Amino acid sequence: GDSVTQMEGPVTLSEEAFLTINCTYTATGYPSLFWYVQYPGEGLQLLLKATKADDKGSNKGFEATYRKETTSFHLEKGSVQVSDSAVYFCALSSNTGKLIFGQGTTLQVKP
Amino acid sequence: DTAVSQTPKYLVTQMGNDKSIKCEQNLGHDTMYWYKQDSKKFLKIMFSYNNKELIINETVPNRFSPKSPDKAHLNLHINSLELGDSAVYFCASRIAGANTGELFFGEGSRLTVL
Numbered sequence: 001g002d003s004v005t006q007m008e009g010p011v012t013l014s015e016e017a018f019l020t021i022n023c024t025y026t027a028t029g030y031p032s033l034f035w036y037v038q039y040p041g042e043g044l045q046l047l048l049k050a051t052k053a054d055d056k057g058s059n060k061g062f063e064a065t066y067r068k069e070t071t072s073f074h075l076e077k078g079s080v081q082v083s084d085s086a087v088y089f090c091a092l093s094s095n096t097g098k099l100i101f102g103q104g105t106t107l108q109v110k111p
Numbered sequence: 112d113t114a115v116s117q118t119p120k121y122l123v124t125q126m127g128n129d130k131s132i133k134c135e136q137n138l139g140h141d142t143m144y145w146y147k148q149d150s151k152k153f154l155k156i157m158f159s160y161n162n163k164e165l166i167i168n169e170t171v172p173n174r175f176s177p178k179s180p181d182k183a184h185l186n187l188h189i190n191s192l193e194l195g196d197s198a199v200y201f202c203a204s205r206i207a208g209a210n211t212g213e214l215f216f217g218e219g220s221r222l223t224v225l
Contacts, residue, residue, distance in 0.1 A: 034213075038152075043115075043201055043216035087152050097142070097159065098167060099203075099214050104152040 002027040002094045006102035009087075013080055013109050021075040021105045023064075023090035031092040033057075033066050033073040034099070038087040047075075047088070080109045114138050117202050117217040124192060125225055131188045132220045134202030141207035142166075143185040144214070145177060148199040160185050161207050192224045 007022040025033065032051045036044040048057030053068035062077045073090060090102040115136045124130055136143065144167075145157040159167035160179040174190045189196060202217040 036214075041218075043218045044154075044203075044214075045216065046213045049213070089154065093212075096167070097161075098156055099144075100156070101154040104154070106152070 002031065002092060002098070002100050004090050004092055004100055004102035006088075006090050006105050008103075008105070010106040010108055013107070015082055015109055015111050016079045017109075019075070019077040019080045019084075019107065021088055021090075021107070023073045023075065023102060025071050025073065025090075025092050027071075027092055027094060029095045031094055033064070034091040034093065035062070035064055035073070035075050036089040036091060036101075038089065038104070040086070044089060080107070082109045082111055085109045115202055115204055115215050115217040117200075117220045119220060120218065121221050121223075123223045123225065126192055126194060128192050129188070129190045130192060130222070131186055132200055132202075132222070133184070133186045134217060135184050136202075136204040136215070137183065138204060138215060140204040140215070141182055142205050143179065143182075144203045145185065145187050146201045146203060148201060148219070150198070154201070158185075158187075189222075192222075194224050197222055197224045 003026045034049045035047040037047045038044045048059040050057040050066035056065045064075045087104045089104045117134045142161045144159045158177045163179045176188045179185045199219040199221045201219050203214045205212045205214045
């Protein structure tokens, strides 16, 4: 079945460091891909998305490119801030209407 | 105005009790979901309703019974609570048939079973 695999956390970075969180997927058909973020004590909110191959999603300095050939959707940010500390979830939306999440990656940014 | 609201936000109860969590969305969406998030932050879909009809029912114990009185509400009732039911339960909604669309989440209901 469809699945999403993310790199294990926690990821600990200093402020202004470069961030990459890896995400790969397995799916039949052509899923849409998403990154969601969960700040402490809150629900998930959409960070960015891409709906077809080679699309790049971007928001708040974060970017991810839908790579069909490597079945990947890695999240990147050039310079992280303390306020980016959160749990990040990669997800795919299958043709059956399910949104399937990766296991989440906790990011801690230290000043 | 909160788009997807859940009540209660916190729930502490004893094993064997029955409890309910309510969810309402004011976004006009047709499709609503329940997800369970365990202590390791893993999110698993439980149920999905489209216009009051059950469309996704994952492998969930039948102690869990969702009810959708109308398309803006999806409640979750849990019978005979067990320790392993302790988790954060998230309600979410989106436009029907839009697998490219965003899922909007509530803030979660943290259930603790003692």
